[in-house]
Amino acid sequence: MVAPLRLGVAGLGTVGIGVVQIVQRHADLIAARAGRAVVITAVSARDRSRNRDADLSGYAWEADPVALAQRDDIDVFVELMGGSEGPARDATEAAIAAGKDVVTANKALLAHHGHALALASEAAGRVIRFEAAVAGGIPVIKALTEGLAGNALRRVMGVMNGTCNYILTRMQSAGLPYDQVFEEARQLGYLEADPNLDVGGIDAGHKLALLAAIAFGTKVSFDAVELEGIGAISIDDIRRAADMGFRIKLLGVAQMTGRGLEQRMTPCLVPEGHPLGQLQGGTNMVVLEGDAVGQIVLRGPGAGSGPTASAVLADVIDIARGIRTPTFGVPAAALVVPTPARTSTPAPWYLRMTLLDKPGALAKIATALGEAGISIDRMRQYGHQGVQAPVLIVTHKATRDDVDTAMARFAATGVLVGEPVAIRIEEV
């Protein structure tokens, strides 16, 4: 009989307690599957006196997560505190230095320090695993790193912030403006303390950067992710995109092109008939495209105690079973520095603008598009509202640079009211 695998759990919030509950509830099941018992030896959290929904009396308590990480009686340091710096980083580094394997749900830590941590861990002959850091309960890191290991990845996409998807789908279903739904989400507790982590795309951008590193064998480069949040999305855009058969999503896309690695987390239009378009509420979805397998779509809960703890346990059981796939699929020392590429892959675009209601206005816009090398696929002009005429255009494929050129030319026509809106239509 192999000795039990001993965990030290740092962070006893909703996810940490979820992990404790699974380890207690499924001790026999986990032992049967892992081939050895998995036990918690010690825990750490900020406030010992807080009432928690689990019996912690059998575990040693450490006030300091660094001390927990260094205990002789743990094999795996389970980091569920969060944050890219401070105790989470200190304790993770201490765990690696002490020769522990690490399982973490901390996307910010890995997006900023993942490469250095993986290098240190692998130099020590240990692993860092992070299934819970990306798309909650969906086993996407495993699918990408192991399930599609025979593929050259072409593109990785994902709706990976449930709060943003909740806001966008709720705006559509209830016909409410962004500010009102944002406030609803805040009251429901769906938003991070700093809401910009959610609606600014930062949290989802962290996740995308991690997926891109695995998919393309590149060093994590979160700083190169083109980030654009959902704050500027209007109910008008959502409605008019729907009229044309599209949905608006905060969509992450990473792909390797001739010019380098494109990574963007931005609002995009996707067809209503694709699983991405059909995704409602807080559910997450990741789309993996490989040269052999084609398109794989994974859908599931992206947050919450049970789903996130499920992902933590998957990593723990892997370690118990002896599965030691490198953090990013290849040894960290083999990851290459990617050339960051501004989005260059051509795509159709959705353009919305309001024109002065005077003769020739539309012709000027069409001319500006033509001069930028962009041709029109579909156009709709809505009923005049006084002297203003809302116009929707779906273009044929164009690069972002071409669209920027066109937008500059629009401004020079003198027929625009307000700012035009341009949103990429991701071809899925």
Add this chain to the structure above:
Amino acid sequence: MVAPLRLGVAGLGTVGIGVVQIVQRHADLIAARAGRAVVITAVSARDRSRNRDADLSGYAWEADPVALAQRDDIDVFVELMGGSEGPARDATEAAIAAGKDVVTANKALLAHHGHALALASEAAGRVIRFEAAVAGGIPVIKALTEGLAGNALRRVMGVMNGTCNYILTRMQSAGLPYDQVFEEARQLGYLEADPNLDVGGIDAGHKLALLAAIAFGTKVSFDAVELEGIGAISIDDIRRAADMGFRIKLLGVAQMTGRGLEQRMTPCLVPEGHPLGQLQGGTNMVVLEGDAVGQIVLRGPGAGSGPTASAVLADVIDIARGIRTPTFGVPAAALVVPTPARTSTPAPWYLRMTLLDKPGALAKIATALGEAGISIDRMRQYGHQGVQAPVLIVTHKATRDDVDTAMARFAATGVLVGEPVAIRIEEV
């Protein structure tokens, strides 16, 4: 540097050649990910002279797959011949006896002999892996066995025969009868030589039995799968189900209940808004429900050279990396014999029947339902066609036994024209 992992590939059809192509095309990528080279040493197929879309000149040729399986210069026997008996079984047994790991895409072989083969393999300290046998390119075996290893599984569902889903969705989109679309599918080459493997649900039933074994830690028991094909599904049922907001799918469902293990591969209604309802054409989908994670949906190509070869390579790279998860998630010796349970989980049902157009006919049906303990959720009576009135009923939750009782009572009313149809509505 670790020595290369050497493959012997038996079966050079579309999947076998797909495997050869990936191993050749991605040699560097695979070596980087696996930490060692993966090479093909020898191959075997029925007809050496056939032209194949790959350069096989560097590989030894064995006319006999058993001889291939026993070669000293292979580490992994890759079985891509198919069939539950004959050469596939003989060669797999020979490979295990010779101490080889086995990777197979053969669901029939494993559905019938998986337990015995896994026992023998594990006794020899080797593994049999079969990602490619279930849902083609979707890494579902890995997701279930490893990704959700921290969960007690509640239910596993899947649309796992692309041909059946093609037929059902094509019937609906083109408004064509079953026989005509079946013939189309045959001409497109979508059907097995014995079409009953597809439309009779046998192929998909094999896959379900394998998923159930992993999910519930039970010996594979394909013989206990309740099988019902799609041959009796009429365009009327498809249309009328759609009127009520449902789609008809050949849906596999496995769940552990108080009475034992339920396994069925039968036509079911699912809500049009669920990913299962939205699944079009030959694409596969598997739904995994765990107590911690909730519902995970996996979607992707269920067949074809690239997707199936991708799954084979995932298993091969796992073996190269030293990942040796037991075939069914726990050691085969620990699998328990399940008590097979006839479907007892209550569900709503869709009932369609044609009644004689005479006073009191509908009342007699309603009375028969009530006497069987079944209450009506929704009912629609369509315009009379001469003396016959088609009637649709959606019931509240009822067991299969109750529905059978009601159907017997319907027959005794004397108001039915033809046979009534009852299709379970799976709650997803």
